[in-house]
Amino acid sequence: DTAVSQTPKYLVTQMGNDKSIKCEQNLGHDTMYWYKQDSKKFLKIMFSYNNKELIINETVPNRFSPKSPDKAHLNLHINSLELGDSAVYFCASSQDPAGGGSGANVLTFGAGSRLTVL
Amino acid sequence: SQKIEQNSEALNIQEGKTATLTCNYTNYSPAYLQWYRQDPGRGPVFLLLIRENEKEKRKERLKVTFDTTLKQSLFHITASQPADSATYLCALEGDYKLSFGAGTTVTVRA
Numbered sequence: 572d573t574a575v576s577q578t579p580k581y582l583v584t585q586m587g588n589d590k591s592i593k594c595e596q597n598l599g600h601d602t603m604y605w606y607k608q609d610s611k612k613f614l615k616i617m618f619s620y621n622n623k624e625l626i627i628n629e630t631v632p633n634r635f636s637p638k639s640p641d642k643a644h645l646n647l648h649i650n651s652l653e654l655g656d657s658a659v660y661f662c663a664s665s666q667d668p669a670g671g672g673s674g675a676n677v678l679t680f681g682a683g684s685r686l687t688v689l
Numbered sequence: 690s691q692k693i694e695q696n697s698e699a700l701n702i703q704e705g706k707t708a709t710l711t712c713n714y715t716n717y718s719p720a721y722l723q724w725y726r727q728d729p730g731r732g733p734v735f736l737l738l739i740r741e742n743e744k745e746k747r748k749e750r751l752k753v754t755f756d757t758t759l760k761q762s763l764f765h766i767t768a769s770q771p772a773d774s775a776t777y778l779c780a781l782e783g784d785y786k787l788s789f790g791a792g793t794t795v796t797v798r799a
Binding site: 575604611612613614615616619626627629661663665668669670671675676677678679680681682683 | 720721725731735740776778782784785786788789791792
């Protein structure tokens with residue numbers, strides 16, 4: 572009955588490779604997000620999608636390409652991985668976009684995907 | 690630029706005492722402020738939300754205050770227990786995103 576599920580949970584890869592992380596939510600939410608949590612534990616938004624449409628791209632390098640095939644799924648593909656990409660990536664969802672003026676929006680997070688680039 | 694600052698990176702307290710965490714913000718005019726809990730190896734979990742017209746909100750042993758004049762929220766854990774040990778994050782909505790402070794890691798000693 573996992574609300575927001577991400578796969579894989581762990582990913583170890585070499586510099587220069589391409590990898591993907593998948594996310595699915597069964598909450599019926601319209602909005603999904605990708606956050607990056609670095610080694611200092613700071614949680615920073617990368618992307619948000621509302622009903623499959625990109626609404627936030629927080630100056631992320633274009634090696635990162637999110638894709639939302641439907642509003643229940645948001646995948647993250649990363650090309651040409653670099654050492655600095657090592658982090659924990661969290662997927663989250665909310666009913667409406669946080670900060671979009673539709674009232675308070677609480678986020679439900681997945682368990683995270685730890686990416687290690689060697 | 691917008692900033693969310695949680696003043697203490699770590700807080701160690703004795704079981705039974707009250708932990709008080711601080712969240713200060715600049716260049717936001719939030720209608721709401723949220724608090725989340727994050728355990729090691731897990732995603733953040735929503736705890737409490739407080740609106741700008743609410744001075745205080747309680748949930749079991751948790752209490753949150755919100756002072757829009759001081760631009761500050763305080764998060765209290767009363768009668769703390771070792772199970773309360775975690776990182777606590779404050780968060781603000783704005784510009785179609787929820788932004789987080791760096792978190793305060795609370796360790797409750799038995």
